[in-house]
Structure formats: C-alpha cells, structure tokens
Amino acid sequence: MSLLEVTDLHTRFDTSEGTVHAVDGVDLNIEAGDIVGLVGESGSGKSVTARSIMRLINSPGEIADGEITFNETDILAADKSELRSIRGNRISMIFQDPQDAFNPTQTIGRQLHDVLRTHESGSVHPLMRILGRDHSSAYRERVVEALDRVGIPSPETRYDEYPHQFSGGMLQRAMIAMAVLCEPELILADEPTTALDVTVESRILLMFRELVDDLGISVLWITHDLSIVSELCDRVVVMYAGKIMEEGPTEDLLENPQHPYTRALLESVPRYDMPEKELFAIDGSIPSPHNMPQGCRFADRCPEAHERCYDDHPPMYERQETHAACYLLDDTNSKRPEPGVEE
Numbered sequence: 027m028s029l030l031e032v033t034d035l036h037t038r039f040d041t042s043e044g045t046v047h048a049v050d051g052v053d054l055n056i057e058a059g060d061i062v063g064l065v066g067e068s069g070s071g072k073s074v075t076a077r078s079i080m081r082l083i084n085s086p087g088e089i090a091d092g093e094i095t096f097n098e099t100d101i102l103a104a105d106k107s108e109l110r111s112i113r114g115n116r117i118s119m120i121f122q123d124p125q126d127a128f129n130p131t132q133t134i135g136r137q138l139h140d141v142l143r144t145h146e147s148g149s150v151h152p153l154m155r156i157l158g159r160d161h162s163s164a165y166r167e168r169v170v171e172a173l174d175r176v177g178i179p180s181p182e183t184r185y186d187e188y189p190h191q192f193s194g195g196m197l198q199r200a201m202i203a204m205a206v207l208c209e210p211e212l213i214l215a216d217e218p219t220t221a222l223d224v225t226v227e228s229r230i231l232l233m234f235r236e237l238v239d240d241l242g243i244s245v246l247w248i249t250h251d252l253s254i255v256s257e258l259c260d261r262v263v264v265m266y267a268g269k270i271m272e273e274g275p276t277e278d279l280l281e282n283p284q285h286p287y288t289r290a291l292l293e294s295v296p297r298y299d300m301p302e303k304e305l306f307a308i309d310g311s312i313p314s315p316h317n318m319p320q321g322c323r324f325a326d327r328c329p330e331a332h333e334r335c336y337d338d339h340p341p342m343y344e345r346q347e348t349h350a351a352c353y354l355l356d357d358t359n360s361k362r363p364e365p366g367v368e369e
C-alpha cells in the first residue's frame with residue numbers, strides 16, 4: 027500500500043458566478059521515500075489538491091467526494107484530534123511565501139521551538155511561556171540542529187534572530203527546517219522556491235533531496251517548472267483544469283511524453299543548449315473554471331484533437347509505466363472502422 031492514496035477526489039467552490047470544480051476526479055499515489063512533482067499551469071488545481079490532502083478547504087469550498095488514505099488513516103473521516111496529530115507531525119506543508127509562515131515579533135528559534143513543543147507535548151501553557159520554562163535546552167538543541175541541517179550558517183546565533191534579519195533564501199530554509207523538525211512522513215511543498223533566485227533555488231533543491239534521502243520523507247512538490255521536476259522528482263503528475271492528464275516516472279515522462287499537453291509543456295521550456303530554438307507558447311488558455319468542456323479539457327488547445335475528444339474526458343491509458351488520459355493511446359482507436367466502411 028502507498029503512503030498516500032488519493033482516489034477520485036472532487037473539491038469544489040461555490041462562488042457567485044457558479045460552481046468551480048477545482049479538483050475533478052483526481053487519483054494520486056505517493057510511495058514512501060518518493061518525491062512526486064505535481065506540475066501544471068496556473069489554476070489547474072495543484073494547490074487545492076494539496077490543501078485537500080491536509081483537509082484545509084474552507085467555505086465556500088468543500089471536498090465533495092473521494093477518498094484520501096494516509097498510511098491507513100482515512101483523512102476525510104478523521105476527527106479534529108486525529109487531524110491535529112497528523113498536521114505538522116506526520117504531514118507538513120511548505121508554502122511559497124515564507125514571510126506568511128513566521129510571526130515577525132518572535133525569533134526564528136522561538137517559533138521553531140514552539141512547533142516542536144506543541145507537536146510533542148500539546149500546546150504551550152501561557153504561564154509556562156511567561157516564565158520561560160518551556161524553553162528547555164533539549165528543544166533548543168534540536169532546533170539548532172535543524173537550522174544547521176538546512177544549511178543556515180551560525181545556527182546558534184541565528185536562533186535568536188527575528189524573521190526580518192533573514193534573507194528570503196534563509197527564511198525559506200528556516201521554513202523547510204520547520205517542516206522537517208517533527209520528522210514528518212510526508213511534506214507537501216507548494217512552489218516553495220518560486221520567489222527565489224535560481225542559484226539559491228538550486229542550492230535549496232540539492233539540500234532538500236539530501237534531507238529527504240537522509241530522513242526517508244516522502245514529498246509532493248508542486249511547481250509549474252519542469253526543470254525543477256527533472257532535477258528533484260522520482261515521479262511526475264501533470265495536471266490540467268482539475269484533472270490528471272499524465273503521470274509516470276520522471277525520466278520516462280520527460281523523455282517520452284504521451285499526452286499532447288505534456289509535450290506542449292515540454293516544448294515551452296527554454297533550452298539553454300539550443301539558444302536558436304524558438305520559444306513555444308501553447309495556443310489559447312485554460313478553460314474557464316465556471317464553464318468546463320464536457321470532453322477532454324485540453325481538446326480546444328490540442329493540435330491532435332479529433333471528434334471523440336469533444337464528447338467525454340478520456341480515461342487513463344497505460345503505456346509501460348506511464349499513464350495518460352488521451353484517446354490517442356486507445357488501441358481500439360485503430361481497430362475502429364472508418365466512417366462508411368463496413369466491418
């Protein structure tokens with residue numbers, strides 16, 4: 027059994043303009059120790075998928091259907107106390123903007139210390155906080171160790187500094203330290219390096235891979251950047267307009283993409299080794315979330331679309347280890363008689 031199994035997940039938002047089917051029948055598996063990249067254009071439903079896994083969908087949103095099983099725990103049936111013990115302890119989330127994750131009025135060390143203490147022994151009693159009794163040296167040591175592990179220089183000194191004294195890259199590292207502090211089984215990382223410059227980004231990716239290998243943590247890494255996926259991920263899941271279009275091992279999927287959408291995404295990545303290559307942009311735009319087509323969500327932009335693609339969204343077809351939702355992979359297509367030809 028996989029560490030995380032998401033089956034036929036439907037998450038929607040009821041807005042004044044109608045219902046947005048942000049996640050529409052998503053299946054997703056993550057094995058222990060794997061880094062899975064979730065890629066797709068803006069608005070395709072990546073963040074809503076991650077937030078659904080944590081059950082962080084608030085009104086006007088709701089998880090309308092599906093199953094989410096995390097290490098044999100039924101997340102959608104879990105009560106508040108079960109959820110509390112899962113969030114942070116067993117599944118952590120890292121966000122794009124580290125500023126939002128930290129309180130500007132408390133030192134970084136203090137905040138990491140509180141996370142550790144809260145998850146290990148319940149919430150910190152306000153009186154204990156005033157008396158400073160919760161500031162045990164064992165916790166401090168573990169926080170310093172975590173800051174050191176993510177490559178923050180002079181972690182002992184940095185422990186007592188405030189968020190504004192950290193650069194963007196350092197703050198991002200501190201957030202990663204916070205996510206790994208409780209040694210979770212799964213980290214959901216929502217575009218955590220998008221705001222960083224490329225040199226800091228590649229240092230963080232390298233460090234993250236080492237961290238995951240050392241601690242055996244599984245990761246869902248959300249991004250729209252395929253170069254990050256090729257550097258970091260074991261498997262890739264390609265999402266478009268609320269649906270999974272293709273998924274498979276990174277190398278297979280990037281070298282031999284089956285879905286026209288994946289091919290188009292790969293075509294639009296700038297190639298430094300081929301500077302003369304013209305940049306490709308996918309024609310059209312992602313369908314309006316209020317007015318999804320009944321057929322393949324990508325049909326309107328797909329150069330290979332045929333009549334059938336406009337009728338129903340295709341199921342997943344298997345090609346070795348890759349699965350793609352595209353009728354081009356349906357072997358029975360070739361056996362279908364040409365119109366007007368007797369069988």
Ligand SMILES: Nc1ncnc2c1ncn2[C@@H]1O[C@H](COP(=O)(O)OP(=O)(O)OP(=O)(O)O)[C@@H](O)[C@H]1O
Binds near residue numbers: 066074315
């Ligand atoms: N609170 C909300 N209310 C209404 N619609 C929402 C809400 N949150 C998300 N959506 C809609 O759900 C869809 C999926 O959004 P989501 O944030 O998951 O996309 P994404 O793939 O993560 O995009 P990005 O890469 O830009 O973060 C979008 O159409 C978005 O507008």
